[in-house]
Amino acid sequence: MNKHVVVWIFLKTLFQIGLLSLMLLLSGCINDDAIDFPEEPDFTSFSQSTAIISLLRSVKNNTLSEDQDCFTLFYPIELGFNNDITITVGSYQALQEITEDVNTNIHINKVEFPILVSKAGTVKSIKSESQLTQLLDECGLLTLRDEFDKYFTQCFDFAYPIKMIATDSSQVKIDSLGDYFDFEFEQGFDKQPVFVYPLEINSFSKDQKLLINNDFELFEVFDMCDSCPQLFFSIDWAEDTRYVFEADFPGIDELESFDWYIDRIKVETDGAGVDGDFKLEETFNEGTYEICIKTQAPEFDCFAGTSYCTTLEVVDPCPILSIEVNPIEADSIQFIATFDRKDEIDYTWAIYQDQDLIFFEEELEGGDNKFGYQFDPGTYNVCLEAEVHGCSTVSKVCEEIIVN
Template identity: 35%
Template sequence: MNKIYTYYTVFILMIALLVSSCVNDDGSFPEDPGNEITSTSAIVTILNDLNAKGDTFSEDQLCFRFQYPLTLGYNTDSNIRIDSYQGLLDVISGQSSNFNITGIQFPVEIIYSGNTTTNVIGNEAALFEVIRECQLTTFRDIFNKLFKQCFKFDYPVILKNGNKEETTIDGDEGFIRFLSAQGENYQPDFTFPVNILVAPNFEANRISTYYEFYQILNTCVGCPDIRFDIVPLQDNIYQFTPNFEIGNGYELSFKVNEEVIPDVIIDGNVFTRQFSPGTYEVCIKAITPDCLEGKSVCKEIIVEPICPDLLFDFVQQPGSLSYNFTADFVGIDDISYDWIIDNEVIESDGGANGDNMFTFDFTPGTHKACIKAETPSCPNGIELCRDIIVCPELSFTSMQQGVTSTYDFVANFPGKEDISYQWLINDNIQEEDGGAVNGDNEFTFNFTPGDYEVCIVTEIEGCTDGVRFCMSISIP
């Protein structure tokens, strides 16, 4: 019996020594914690940030510092009082999956860097506000970046909303919808334990605290920061080249609007395509061993039309109102086009079988001659037009009736059936004639002795030559 008692006493002493060795002069386990410990991811976020900064990062370099003492709570329902910054670092380094900080006792006091004013932080919401003011990376920031990249949920999971009301989530869609409904400042408030599947093999893990969650997030590589460059070449050909390091096991794909580009078209991770004019969304997607669902980045390109430089010339056939047109421009053997007179398509030409020549009989007046082409790179078409002023060359013949003083005059010029003109004797209008007024283009006049000037005149906008023709007649 004495032997058993001796063993029991030694065991108690060893436990006491072990506990005392775990706590130095900068921290202690209080017998009566006083105020209740508030479980919150806010303190875990702060400790995770301090751990990432390392021991060489001094307290003076922090955005804020705690005023000690500070009481924190463990996942074992035990508490510890921290009396200094070094004591806080010791607690951080002493954490493990089985023994880690989950909460803090409010109120706490902090002082912002460069200030001497003490600020009292009375609750979880106020501590989250400190985190935002100091621009620390929150749990949600990391979660949003890595969710479905390094881990997935093995549903269901239970979340508490801003009012601490629990909601059971059964899938990714419901989870994302829940987060969105809580607002951008909401931090995921899990009811632990939570079952997650961790990449790359999505092995099952059961986590019970935010510390354990951070342990997974901190070792997660996640999706690469993908970028790509766009280089316009010629004839609306564009080249798309990834602008990030492509590691082993990476799978790349491109997408143009909703068309996924097969791997066989991507040559050495470079994608080249000729586009028709328009607006396109071009995306690159990378799937990696640490980013199994992939990540996409998209850019918009606006492809402007590339139209041919049309060119044609023309010449009037002597003594007529006919014009000969000849087209000649780069690419004419590959482009079909139309000859258009006064907005009416008269003839199609161009291409391998075209002769690129065109003849048209005009009426006197102002006309518009055009050629118009549409190509895949110029779908709205391009048109080249030139104004042509067609002026008649008036003329007539005269014949005396026997030995009388009566003369017959007959107009004989091209286009007389399309215009109106006047017969004049000594600038006095004698008759309106021409096809435009249903005239017969003949005029007879009985002269008295004297000298006369017989003319035909017309008015056509833009014409100064050829609109008056005269003949002298002398009657003895």
């Protein structure tokens, strides 16, 4: 008989006589109406999941409540322990009870997809780890990335070398802190970090090296970290490609200073101690930027420092207009708008002679982007003009037309 099945039957017997403490460390706390044990567990249908660990941490910390606004779970859901035991959870209360008794030796690290949730009045099927992580992100619940970025280099660093998994599933050796940041910059700081275990870390709070065997143990390291200010800033689009970033977080008035970074380059020192205004205003070219605030905050006993970063996608709202001129007859000409956003915005065709407007025609979004006109002899400027929200100037391009 398969050794997993033998173990399962033995543990099921323990459950029936009330000795669950060896199995789940729940000491009989979980209502057996809410949790069922399968007759023959099918381990192959379960997925290793870091996101389910994050979800359970949110339950334990009361950031994910039974009636919270963003989403609610449909039960039952199937969960798996790190020792390949599986359980069926039938209620939020049972989910809460599980979070109280997991530890390094026995903890949840698997889930059976799909999970059904109700979000914005719609039932959604969460079919993968990436979809579950996205759901947590959308609802403001902390993921491994969020917690790792909060505490890394603040209360621990790696004892290099380590290995990480790249987006193409290859293993990449990381030999230093600089290597780590280069790797993350290349992969994208919005991606969840995937580590090859075991790995060693240098714990600043314990002043010693710790061996980490899995994501659950890494989360436990986060729980040992000292408190630092929870940095945050909002982003407001001003106009064109100009943005205003405003720092706002608990304790900001007590913090001596912090620094603004764009793509890892310090651009400004701010804070109450330097008569700062807690704002950064910058004009960008089109592209993707990483915006961060960072501080070493001894007044918070945060000697290793902390940071908050986010990614900014900059798109110039002002279209670059262009016209194609197609003569039909000597005095009859067709004009065609050829710029990229011609189907997305409203614009105007205008004809000027001696700087006087003699004709105009509106081209609404979704039009045919063509304009024809029969001219009398003379010199004209045929212009395409667009006034777009967020663009500080009227976009304009003109072609000179001479009709003999």
